[in-house]
Amino acid sequence: MSTNEVAPTNHLSDHQVTLEVNEQAVVLNVPAHRTLLDGLRDELCLTGTKKCCADGECGACTVFLDGVLVNSCLVLCVETEGQSVTTIEGLSTNGLSDLQEEFLNSGAVQCGVCIPGQVVAAEGLLRTNPHASATEIRDAMAGNLCRCAGYERIVQAIQVAAGRRVEIT
Amino acid sequence: MVQYCRPRDLSDALERLEEANGRGRVLVGGTDLLVHVRRQPTEPVVLIDIKTASDLPPAVEITDELVRFGPTAVMSSLAVDPQLRAWFPALVDASAVVGSVAIRNRASLIGNICNASPACDTAPALLVHDARVTILSQDGTRSMPLTDFFLAPGRTACASGELVIALDVPIPANGFRSGFQRLTRRRGVDLATVSAAAGVTDRGVVTLGLGAVAPTPLLTAESAPIDCADADQVAAVVDELTAVANPISDVRAGREYRLAMTRVLAKRAVLAAAQIEEAS
Numbered sequence A: 001m002s003t004n005e006v007a008p009t010n011h012l013s014d015h016q017v018t019l020e021v022n023e024q025a026v027v028l029n030v031p032a033h034r035t036l037l038d039g040l041r042d043e044l045c046l047t048g049t050k051k052c053c054a055d056g057e058c059g060a061c062t063v064f065l066d067g068v069l070v071n072s073c074l075v076l077c078v079e080t081e082g083q084s085v086t087t088i089e090g091l092s093t094n095g096l097s098d099l100q101e102e103f104l105n106s107g108a109v110q111c112g113v114c115i116p117g118q119v120v121a122a123e124g125l126l127r128t129n130p131h132a133s134a135t136e137i138r139d140a141m142a143g144n145l146c147r148c149a150g151y152e153r154i155v156q157a158i159q160v161a162a163g164r165r166v167e168i169t
Numbered sequence B: 001m002v003q004y005c006r007p008r009d010l011s012d013a014l015e016r017l018e019e020a021n022g023r024g025r026v027l028v029g030g031t032d033l034l035v036h037v038r039r040q041p042t043e044p045v046v047l048i049d050i051k052t053a054s055d056l057p058p059a060v061e062i063t064d065e066l067v068r069f070g071p072t073a074v075m076s077s078l079a080v081d082p083q084l085r086a087w088f089p090a091l092v093d094a095s096a097v098v099g100s101v102a103i104r105n106r107a108s109l110i111g112n113i114c115n116a117s118p119a120c121d122t123a124p125a126l127l128v129h130d131a132r133v134t135i136l137s138q139d140g141t142r143s144m145p146l147t148d149f150f151l152a153p154g155r156t157a158c159a160s161g162e163l164v165i166a167l168d169v170p171i172p173a174n175g176f177r178s179g180f181q182r183l184t185r186r187r188g189v190d191l192a193t194v195s196a197a198a199g200v201t202d203r204g205v206v207t208l209g210l211g212a213v214a215p216t217p218l219l220t221a222e223s224a225p226i227d228c229a230d231a232d233q234v235a236a237v238v239d240e241l242t243a244v245a246n247p248i249s250d251v252r253a254g255r256e257y258r259l260a261m262t263r264v265l266a267k268r269a270v271l272a273a274a275q276i277e278e279a280s
Helices: A036-043 A098-105 A115-128 A134-140 A151-168 B010-020 B033-039 B075-079 B082-087 B089-095 B109-114 B123-128 B231-244 B255-273
Strands: A015-021 A024-030 A062-065 A068-071 A084-086 B002-005 B024-027 B045-049 B060-062 B066-069 B132-137 B140-145 B150-152 B163-170 B177-183 B194-200 B206-211
Touching: A024 A036, A036 A062, A062 A115, A068 A115, A098 A115, A098 A151, A115 A134, A115 A151, A134 A151, B010 B024, B010 B045, B010 B132, B010 B163, B024 B033, B033 B045, B075 B089, B075 B109, B082 B089, B089 B123, B089 B177, B089 B194, B089 B255, B109 B123, B109 B163, B123 B177, B123 B194, B123 B206, B177 B255, B194 B255, B206 B231, B206 B255, B231 B255
Parallel strands: A015 A084, B002 B045, B024 B045
Antiparallel strands: A015 A024, A062 A068, A062 A084, B060 B066, B066 B163, B132 B140, B132 B163, B177 B194, B194 B206
């Protein structure tokens, strides 16, 4: 690493970052400004995480970082050294998750661009609050915008998936 | 051109800041800083990520007199602590409406005040709770009330080469309560059009913290003691204290609307602090 240098360097890939993505160890060689979002999509070809506003406004790029929901557009790859990332791909390694099934069953998926972020955010909600009320669901999902305005069905889908999990446990 | 470093400890961080020669930006949550960096792609910047500095103060430390927040205290950590909610209801309510869940999981409380946005959500509450800022430099530490920390939009008393390492909020005296109110155009991921926090002592002395009504967040004078259950007295105190508000018109609201809403939110914040239901 050349972190001591203050003068701009010519080679862009000047940081090596070791992290875990979906339970796999990966090593990225990235410039300092590369966001986790771009790292996931462009370096690791994990294109389930969507790039939409890239400003932390829309939630399309939501992932888990060390088990906590974050906007991957507001995290740099270099910040994630030694950390663990779970993307939408990591939530569906054994086929569709219950949330994904219920998003489809309730017709919540329209154009689809916001859906991976919606599903990850909903997963984060149900892990911390398995009995979330409709109001709590709306509050928790307020950072995930849907341009098709499928909000009613998204809330419904989360409620049904929450019910399925409660039944199982 | 963006450069990044992760100093081992705070003295290393101060050296990096000095080396960066005015181009250093301290990175903690990054929820504002990284947006700014992306919008200014030609501006040379050295991001100094202090999250893993070995001698960084803990995120939250509670002593007999105060709660000390370190740079890594994030918004979502405030809402989950019932003790913090009991002491600082306005601050917990304010931190719970910043951005979205994903933003609050990452956004630093200290980072929020260091941005010195006039609309900073947590500032009004911190002001009525008499928060103090501790700033570290090569010469040691200095501390000041949060009122003196805010200088202008985006400008604070933390100079280039310095960094804020702690935010101290005194544990309130018995009977002191606070309340917070915010107006936004939409519920999630929006900046405050106006915000107001109120502190009320057991004798009914009221102070207000106001956001988005001046170049910096404002702390008003203290009122004479009032009976918060008396609507006329509350209205009179709110009119008197909010006279310092001097908002601009911008995309979020006009000046007149902001002035009117300042009084409405201040009144609601006083009633919330005094735990009185608003008459409809």
